[in-house]
Amino acid sequence: QSMLTQPPSASxxxxxxxxIACYGDSSNIGSNYVxxxxxxxxxxxxxxxxxxxxxxxxxxxxxxxSKSGTSASLTISGLRSEDEADYYCATGHDPLSGPVFGxxxxxxVL
Amino acid sequence: HLVxxxxxxxxxxxxxxxxxxxxxxxxxxxxxYWVRQAPGKSLEWVAVxxxxxxxxxxxxxxxxxxxISRDNSKNTLFLQLDRMEPADTAVYYCAKVLLWxxxxxxxxxxxxxxxVSS
Numbered sequence: 066q067s068m069l070t071q072p073p074s075a076s077x078x079x080x081x082x083x084x085i086a087c088y089g090d091s092s093n094i095g096s097n098y099v100x101x102x103x104x105x106x107x108x109x110x111x112x113x114x115x116x117x118x119x120x121x122x123x124x125x126x127x128x129x130x131s132k133s134g135t136s137a138s139l140t141i142s143g144l145r146s147e148d149e150a151d152y153y154c155a156t157g158h159d160p161l162s163g164p165v166f167g168x169x170x171x172x173x174v175l
Numbered sequence: 176h177l178v179x180x181x182x183x184x185x186x187x188x189x190x191x192x193x194x195x196x197x198x199x200x201x202x203x204x205x206x207x208y209w210v211r212q213a214p215g216k217s218l219e220w221v222a223v224x225x226x227x228x229x230x231x232x233x234x235x236x237x238x239x240x241x242x243i244s245r246d247n248s249k250n251t252l253f254l255q256l257d258r259m260e261p262a263d264t265a266v267y268y269c270a271k272v273l274l275w276x277x278x279x280x281x282x283x284x285x286x287x288x289x290x291v292s293s
Contacts, residue, residue, distance in 0.1 A: 068217070072206040092214075097277065097278070098274075098277045098278065098279070099268075100207065100273075100278060100279045102218075102279075102280075104218075104258075106260030107286075108285060108286070109177075109268050109270070109282065109284050109285050109286055110218065110268070110270075111285050112273070112281045112283075115274070115279045116274070116277070116279070121281055123237060125190050132217075132286060146220055147177070153217065153218055155278065156220070156275050156278065157274060157275075157277035157278030157279055158278055159278075160223045160225075160230065160232050160272075160276075160278075161232050162208065163220040163223065163232065163234055164220050164278045166219065166220075167217065168217045169217050169218075
């Protein structure tokens with residue numbers, strides 16, 4: 066399975082809006098849901114967005130997801146210092162195939 | 176809530192057993208993943224097991240070497256790592272399946288480090 070492509074880094078200042086892209090193809094993003102995870106150092110990843118644009122309970126509405134064709138994006142509005150983390154997109158393949166993760170984007174809050 | 180144990184340093188060809196104790200949800204009703212992250216690399220799924228342990232799937236690089244299992248009476252997930260290779264060096268996470276046919280992991284363990292080195 067091909068990996069999903071994310072920019073290695075992104076940055077913004079507090080209060081700004083930042084968008085992280087995730088590029089795939091018809092075999093992954095184009096035919097499966099996309100999920101997004103936030104990963105802080107020394108902790109387990111946290112689910113931020115599932116099924117392209119849904120938020121688990123407890124995730125602030127500052128986080129939103131979208132998908133179009135073979136690409137997806139995560140948008141963080143009202144950027145905060147605690148948002149500094151690594152962000153991963155992943156497709157929701159059936160368990161036989163297993164999920165495909167993006168390479169990750171390190172978000173820096175300046 | 177998932178609390179992991181096990182991990183450590185092992186020589187190539189050696190074995191290790193990881194465990195993941197669940198609480199706060201009906202463990203026996205959900206599939207479970209093991210996911211790993213090698214140093215400087217992205218996340219990679221390792222294995223997945225259905226809620227009743229009738230279905231088990233592995234990524235190609237660990238087939239025949241790793242075994243996923245679970246004990247629903249003890250709310251615990253396991254990963255047996257045999258014939259380990261340096262490429263298995265990673266932080267290993269257990270995670271609860273959100274959607275069995277569409278992926279997603281909504282509860283994660285804290286991670287446990289595994290190092291394969293002579």
